[in-house]
Amino acid sequence: MNLVDLIVVVVVALAAIQGLRLGAIVQVLSFGGFWIGLYLGAMLASVTVRQVHAQSARTSVALVTMLGVAILCGIVGRVAGNLAFRRVHRGIAGSVDSALGVVVAVVASLLAAWLLANTLVNSSSLSLNASIDQSKIIRSLDTLLPAPPSVFSRVQGFLSAEGFPPVFAQLAPASAGPVSLPDNALLRQAVIRAGASTVKIVGDGCGQIQEGSGFVASPGLVVTNAHVVAGIAHPVVQDSSGLPHPTVVVLFDPSYDLAVMRVSGLNEPPLQLDPDQVSRGVEAAVLGYPGGGPFTAAPAGVMAVFEAQGRDIYGQGLTVRNVYEVQAVVRPGNSGGPLVQPDGEVIGVVFSRSTTNGDIGYALTSPGVLSRVVQAESGSAPIGTGACAPG
Template identity: 30%
Template sequence: MLFGVTWLDMVLVVLLIVALVKGYHRGLWVVLGTMLGTVAGAIGGFYLIPFVARWVSEPTLRVVVLVVATVLLIWAGQHIGVAVGRRVRLHVNLPALRRADRVLGSVAALAVTVLILGLISLSLNSLGMAPVTKEINRSAVLTVTDRVMPDGSQRFLAESRAAIAGLGVIPEIDTPVKEVADEPEAAPSATLEVPETEDAQVQDSVVRLSGFAEQCAQTQNGTGVVVAKDRILTNAHVVAGVEEPIVETQDRQVFPGRVVHIDPARDLAVVAVDGADLPVARHGADLEDGAAALALGFPAGGPYEATPAQVQARGELLISDIYGREDSTVDIYQLNADIEPGNSGGPLVTEDGTVAGLVFARAPGSSTIGYAIAGDEFERLLEDVENLEVPVQTGECIPGG
């Protein structure tokens, strides 16, 4: 790295300059045609990721296949778009219009290249491979493209890909802690009165987890919360079957992790990140029925989101382990909240930003009722968390997880 610029940044800057020059020579209409075809190809590559993960088990080959397939899709889309754009450009005859056409072509070409880089970055980042994720997060150019892409579009792409590929299974609880007369029509909106400090206090302690489970040939995504400077608390089903989970922080640091504790019965796991010095979240809070809270995490493995939640009830419930085999009694919160795959392992926090629970499940077929493991279930574990050093077997993965 030279002056904070990586080799990847140098390549990307050259690509952006080439796009600017080609956009000027081609003009707006040809660029627009190219843009539509290219974006269609890049989106096709993005949605192809889960299927490539299933078909190709060897990590390096998986990246190669994905990159080649995406390049071919983009190439095909570009050529179709160029053909359409050239036909339209034939009708732009006035000199003044042609000059404007060239300038706008440069701007459009630059914009579409940034969009494509953002899509490719988002795609490769979700593979659960430390070297790839680290290189992407070190890139200054990709950091900018990530910020330029609206969170809403990133979230939509992540959620739709998970839905199409059948990814992101989250445990479901059939028996509620407390029967609700009428299931809420919607989860609490962002207008729910929750102090801004709640999210800000703990946000830096919330990390994204990803990893590849070879047995199921799938990439798994979830959330974790920092409970010691180099220890992450998450759900067992997030890391089940994953040998080396990847930890991404809010400031784009990337660490390879080691699972040093796993409890399938309570759906808890601890990931060690050697050499890390991360901000630790406060924990030990309790929430009363009706209390407002936030579920913090990365829905569908997409961008960070603070999901408004409201406690409906708290109580001990007999639930199955992550494999649906043995039952245990677990103290949990029942929430009115829109909990999605990817939220798993994220903290449920109080008004002052203190962790009160760990999100882990939702009601079957519901987008308004979720569940979090109460803090009492993991407080004793956290007392000795820094002494957990020895890697443990992560067990079987959960298909679709």
Template identity: 35%
Template sequence: MPINIRCRCGRCTPVESVASGTRPTCPACGRVLVAAPRAPATAPTAAPGPMPAAGRPTPPPPSPPPLPAAPSREGKPRRLAPGRRGILAAVGAVGGLAALLAVVLMWRGSDGREAAAAPRLVAGAVPGVPPSIGPALEPARAAAGPAGRPAAAPVAAPEARPLSTREIVERTEASVALIKGKGGSGSGFLIGPGTVATNSHVIRREMIRNLEVYFPSAAGADKGPHRAALRYEDPRRDLAILAIESGLPAIPIARSHRFARGEDVTIIGSPGLGHGQLLLQNAVCKGVLSSETDIDGMHYYQLSAAVNPGNSGGPAMNSAGEVIGIVTLKSSTEEAIGFCIPIGDVAAALRGLGGPGGAGDEAAAARKHGVAAVYHGLHRFCEVHAKALNLYLQGMADAMQQGRPATDGFRAAREAIGGDLRQVEEDADDLKAELDRLGGDAAPGGAGRALRGLWDAYSDMKRLIDRPQGTFEGFRTRAFQAKDRFARASGSVEGELGLSPDD
């Protein structure tokens, strides 16, 4: 039975038998084949051959064939045994990944933060590579940043770009109001749905039913006129809030504004020229916040801006198009010096709306405003007629000195004050209707009786002007009595309501 004998060169040779005195050799390398001794319970092996004869040396085994020579550095890469190639390939893959990861970490650590759009390389994210470092195994250390450095603070979003004057005007002008009354006009703006903010002095001497609210830059029916109702008024703070029916948007207000010297402001309003003969509707002017000051115990921002009568009640806006104040005053002697009420006071007034019996009691505010409007109207009527009486007396005295009849002096007096007298006559019926509507009980503190006393003083002076008669001395006595009655009635109203002609 043949057996296989493996030579040192690795060649297996089948040998039928090993006869005495014969030595099988490897056909590949010529070495003498020697069978390994048989181990128990193993496959049979060839029988051991005879020992070489004494004195006959055994030839040395031939050397194995040499391996192919490695090529030079300029040639092809050396080929490695399959086992060594696999080991080095695995080591190279891991080393390359480690080098790439080190480069990424160095790049991230160069300025302490990672670019927002750059993807992050995380160990374990590559298929077939187990996580050994990075967030997958060490989240706390990875969150702290490379080399244990603290994570960078989040970068704040950049502030919104300041709007240009043109952009501010385009966004807000449709919601800036022109408020007209019989005695003049002013400005305002929508501070909420159907809610207009303005100055108290813009409407103070007007009866609410005579107010007309326009939006000069709006389109169609939104332009107006709109009828208004009074919701809130604070004459001391010079604030008033009106309600109208309008779907126009409100101008946003700065909710947490703080005074900043030099802050740019844009003002929109409708100033009048030539005693209101010409209205510049929704005129725009620029300025800055210059300082803060208190006037009569009230806080104001001082504006370096060209505000004029008619701008009162209009919005002063910051570079974001938000209202930071309401224009209210201007210097009577200096140009480009105006004042505005901080928007925080307006926000406080809005919060107080609607409280029964308080500052937001709309019915009480309307009654109080009606009394004040009647008082100011009657006071103006009486002042015009008191001035006419003085002109009558002066004209009569001049005529008598020239040897002419005293009544000749009436003609010159009427020419001097006739326009004011005609205006009073036009407004008298409306004011009388308001007085009758208030009645004695409707006026706070019984001021209705004092208002009727003021009306009676006006009526006395009007009769003397319309039908002057009697001697110069008699006319002068009656004129003095009528003016005295006016002074006493006015003082009574002022004492009971705390009003004054300058309010």
């Protein structure tokens, strides 16, 4: 039992005592108001957090907004419940109401704790995220309950550390554990075979300069993440020499988090995408332009492959992606870059990182990427890049 579990136990115990004293009717109306307020607070938080530029302050603003509105609505419900309390809490009816009040209080407080934990687990604080992730109570609830409503996912997207989209609609599965990483010789091989075909993506939009990575996947076609180009009318590709090339987005898939651009004057050779998924232990490299800086290659190893139920880049519709859990340091700007084997073959596209461990990233597996590249090869008409993604 960790600190989060202890806090949940204390809150539930206090709620149970109050439930016994006040009864079910007061609790139903009070918690009903609290739940309505929590939902409205999440809607308001998704707006207020946009105005906060300091990533470290976003978690506090979201928490205060959500709980503030929830508590106010809970007070309104409590007042209504007190009026009904005076009429019901007599004799046998009062005893039954008190017993049911304990049940209502325990269930409602557990659900509230689970919702808040799932929202805050994507904060900028690795220690907070890890405490939530390791909570036995929250994990047990997570296995029993469906994904939280999308409004909470949208708040989670704004809390996301440095713009990475949440990978999971609920808590991430337990890590598969460390694997071996390639040595410097193998890392150099990956750079020699794939470095020149790895590009930087730059776009002016959403009130900022957005940067990411990508790679040539077919003659004249560059792959990146949808969240890298979301809301950008004219993204630019910079080749390995730093020369800019105009682009036309011909595929934009916010559910899978993938975009494909047709690029003018780009002569770098395309990289081969592996048509099959690889297994645990495969050594690889993460290539890209982290932080908008120079080209960087980071050693990586595939830890696990799984189907991840998450939401689209806007935190709305549920989606399922085939994802690699990767032992690698993934930094902002790596999004859209290739995960390559030493022979230069692409086995995945980097798109996010763990919220609890700075040495774990996530990549879309190559078969799903390949099918979308094939689809994009016949396209030439420009496609809109949607609204700006949270973050």
